[in-house]
Amino acid sequence: MLSFLIKRILSAIPTLLIAYTLVFFIAHATPGSPWDSGGNRPIEPSIKAVLDAKYNLDKPLYVQYTSYLWNALRGDFGPSYRDRTQSVNDIVARFLPVSLKLGAAAMLLAVLLGLPLGALAALTRHPAVDGLIRMISTLGISMPTYVVTSILIVSLGVGLGLVPTFGWKGLFTASSLVPIFSLALAPLAAVIRCFRTSMLEVMNLDFVRTARAKGMKPLPIIIHHMGRNALIPAITVAGSYAAYVLVGSFFVESIAGIPGFGRYFVLAIAARDYPVIIGTTLIYAVIVVVINLLVDLSYFLLDPRARLEQGR
Amino acid sequence: MSAPLLQIDDLRVRIPSRRGEVKAVDGLSFSVAPGEVVGIVGESGSGKSMLALSMLQLIPKPGRITGGRIALNGRNLIGLSEAEMREVRGNEIGMIFQDPSASLNPVLRIGRQVAETVEAHHRVTPAQSWRRSVEMLQGVRIPDPEARARDYPHQYSGGMRQRVVIAIGMANAPKLLIADEPTTALDVTVQAQIMGLLGRMNKETGTAILLISHNIALVSRFCTRVLVMYAGRIVEAGPTAQVFANPEHPYTRALLNAVPRIDRRVEEGLQTIAGRPPDLASLPAGCAFEPRCPARLRSCAEEQPPAFPAGEGRFARCWLAEHSKHQQGNSRS
Ligand SMILES: Nc1ncnc2c1ncn2[C@@H]1O[C@H](COP(=O)(O)OP(=O)(O)O)[C@@H](O)[C@H]1O
Ligand code: SF4
Ligand SMILES: [Mg+2]
Numbered sequence A: 001m002l003s004f005l006i007k008r009i010l011s012a013i014p015t016l017l018i019a020y021t022l023v024f025f026i027a028h029a030t031p032g033s034p035w036d037s038g039g040n041r042p043i044e045p046s047i048k049a050v051l052d053a054k055y056n057l058d059k060p061l062y063v064q065y066t067s068y069l070w071n072a073l074r075g076d077f078g079p080s081y082r083d084r085t086q087s088v089n090d091i092v093a094r095f096l097p098v099s100l101k102l103g104a105a106a107m108l109l110a111v112l113l114g115l116p117l118g119a120l121a122a123l124t125r126h127p128a129v130d131g132l133i134r135m136i137s138t139l140g141i142s143m144p145t146y147v148v149t150s151i152l153i154v155s156l157g158v159g160l161g162l163v164p165t166f167g168w169k170g171l172f173t174a175s176s177l178v179p180i181f182s183l184a185l186a187p188l189a190a191v192i193r194c195f196r197t198s199m200l201e202v203m204n205l206d207f208v209r210t211a212r213a214k215g216m217k218p219l220p221i222i223i224h225h226m227g228r229n230a231l232i233p234a235i236t237v238a239g240s241y242a243a244y245v246l247v248g249s250f251f252v253e254s255i256a257g258i259p260g261f262g263r264y265f266v267l268a269i270a271a272r273d274y275p276v277i278i279g280t281t282l283i284y285a286v287i288v289v290v291i292n293l294l295v296d297l298s299y300f301l302l303d304p305r306a307r308l309e310q311g312r
Numbered sequence B: 001m002s003a004p005l006l007q008i009d010d011l012r013v014r015i016p017s018r019r020g021e022v023k024a025v026d027g028l029s030f031s032v033a034p035g036e037v038v039g040i041v042g043e044s045g046s047g048k049s050m051l052a053l054s055m056l057q058l059i060p061k062p063g064r065i066t067g068g069r070i071a072l073n074g075r076n077l078i079g080l081s082e083a084e085m086r087e088v089r090g091n092e093i094g095m096i097f098q099d100p101s102a103s104l105n106p107v108l109r110i111g112r113q114v115a116e117t118v119e120a121h122h123r124v125t126p127a128q129s130w131r132r133s134v135e136m137l138q139g140v141r142i143p144d145p146e147a148r149a150r151d152y153p154h155q156y157s158g159g160m161r162q163r164v165v166i167a168i169g170m171a172n173a174p175k176l177l178i179a180d181e182p183t184t185a186l187d188v189t190v191q192a193q194i195m196g197l198l199g200r201m202n203k204e205t206g207t208a209i210l211l212i213s214h215n216i217a218l219v220s221r222f223c224t225r226v227l228v229m230y231a232g233r234i235v236e237a238g239p240t241a242q243v244f245a246n247p248e249h250p251y252t253r254a255l256l257n258a259v260p261r262i263d264r265r266v267e268e269g270l271q272t273i274a275g276r277p278p279d280l281a282s283l284p285a286g287c288a289f290e291p292r293c294p295a296r297l298r299s300c301a302e303e304q305p306p307a308f309p310a311g312e313g314r315f316a317r318c319w320l321a322e323h324s325k326h327q328q329g330n331s332r333s
Helices: A003-027 A045-054 A061-074 A088-125 A127-142 A146-161 A174-202 A206-213 A219-246 A250-256 A260-268 A272-301 A303-310 B049-055 B082-088 B112-118 B126-139 B158-170 B189-206 B216-224 B240-245 B250-257 B266-272
Strands: B006-017 B020-032 B039-040 B064-072 B093-096 B176-182 B208-212 B225-230 B233-239
Touching: A003 A061, A003 A272, A061 A272, A088 A127, A088 A174, A088 A219, A088 A260, A088 A272, A127 A174, A127 B189, A146 A174, A146 A250, A174 A219, A174 A250, A174 B158, A206 A219, A206 B093, A219 A260, A219 A272, A260 A272, A272 A303, B006 B049, B020 B049, B020 B216, B020 B233, B039 B216, B049 B064, B049 B093, B049 B176, B049 B208, B093 B158, B093 B233, B112 B126, B112 B158, B126 B158, B158 B176, B158 B189, B176 B189, B208 B216, B216 B240, B225 B240, B225 B250, B233 B240, B233 B250, B240 B250
Parallel strands: B039 B208, B039 B225, B093 B176, B176 B208
Antiparallel strands: B006 B020, B006 B064, B225 B233
């Protein structure tokens, strides 16, 4: 178990290095400079030279590459170019927690609701129930998030006045409902679909028949025999969504007025704020790595055969 | 003769399918006495597994029991509620399936899988059911059961897994144990051990055993009585020794001729009967074996033969048995 963990953590290093390299060169290869204000007044060449010198942009690319990496390894992701009073660390500390909280709540909702609904869809023989659940999952997969957010704001906020239409007052307020539901819908739909499919596969397996022949009641059979075995694919799917949902969605955060990481990231790209782009991408990569590790750990807990393969 | 433990009368199981209704079990009757070991033989597809599953009412949908009676200790199981049927499963009737690898849940500990059988029928603490589980594993000769109960199925060999399945089937000391091809998936030496274990269970606990197999040798060694099944019906029944020594039904004879020899692979065994098994969705009006029968008469295709008595405790569903030899002496060739 411990050796497996160490192995996985070590194998994450090249992944992160590749992510850094890619984002570094892509960011620097994009045309334009961080000092383009986006307005109609081009920046003075002399000022640009001073700024470039201050932020090491006049150095050869490989020097920038190694010096940024060295600083990042020590936890310093540099200053923001766009908002020069702040470091990338300040920005992350300010914007990431909001997105993380919303994302975690959304994933929790998606899993806690998705598993029972997926199981119900697989087990029910009532066409209306099955149809309704299928509709939710189809909508959730096919509707873009910005449409979902807009519909929720218009219906719940403008129409019914149940939630504020804009802004952020904290996780446990009405202002978090629309973003949480918008973020949760796609992973919810995916979890329902995946769990429904794998439950349907599992329910015809021989050991489920054995469990029935033991005289067990339906619920313990569903939980211990079908559910345990059907969970692994559903967790894999949830994990693949978690990375997106946790760092925040540009659309949801922009439309609902949430000061989150997802929106800031896109704004930083537009502004060619290299340190912010690279820093946030690295953090994004770390989150992906951590989530994959958690998914792998769940295999470990759920499937004893995986334990055997990896060696103890 | 004592009152039967199991009495099945005119049982019918139908499976709707695209080709029409499959008559998997078609008007079948037999009984099992307490403590008796009865064998059921027949080619694959003759409805043996459906018969076994119907006794627990676990026939996969859309199949269902469409008629007849299954009486256990005089109580008809057909018509019981699902909750009442759950009380029967694993408690009054234990079941052992063919493939021990697939019969066990890969993600649950062996001991747990035995323990939950106990918990399904008794109010016990987890510690008590675990202790019972270890006892059962010891009973089926799992070495070091205390430790091995914490293992998972993939850590067991095929033979050991089937021992566990037997422990599950016997955990609540049922009066009847149904074993559907319990050794088919195992190699020969392990087969003998498993049959030895089942025999011991029968002697020590007095559990009646219904052994479904297409292994004639195994049935003749193990069972006092045999039922020969063809196309969802019992075509011949009687004491194993007599039936196999002196078969009345041409199908039984064909089965015996097809017993695998040393030079033939086991799986080929029963497929060496000439012709194809009948389509259970469109059975002929007359005898179901008629198209393949080397001894058929002209009338065989027209009318189904009823069960003709053929000696002490024996019958055969064949027009040839109509003029039975026990009235005329053993003169028939
Ligand atoms: N789901 C199903 N749909 C249609 N026919 C089926 C189905 N399952 C089994 N059967 C038919 O039921 C008959 C009996 O099958 P089974 O009881 O498994 O035979 P056995 O155990 O003797 O090999 C077979 O002819 C098979 O084709
Ligand atoms: S009834 Fe006729 S066809 Fe059927 S087994 Fe007997 S002899 Fe053969
Ligand atoms: Mg079978």
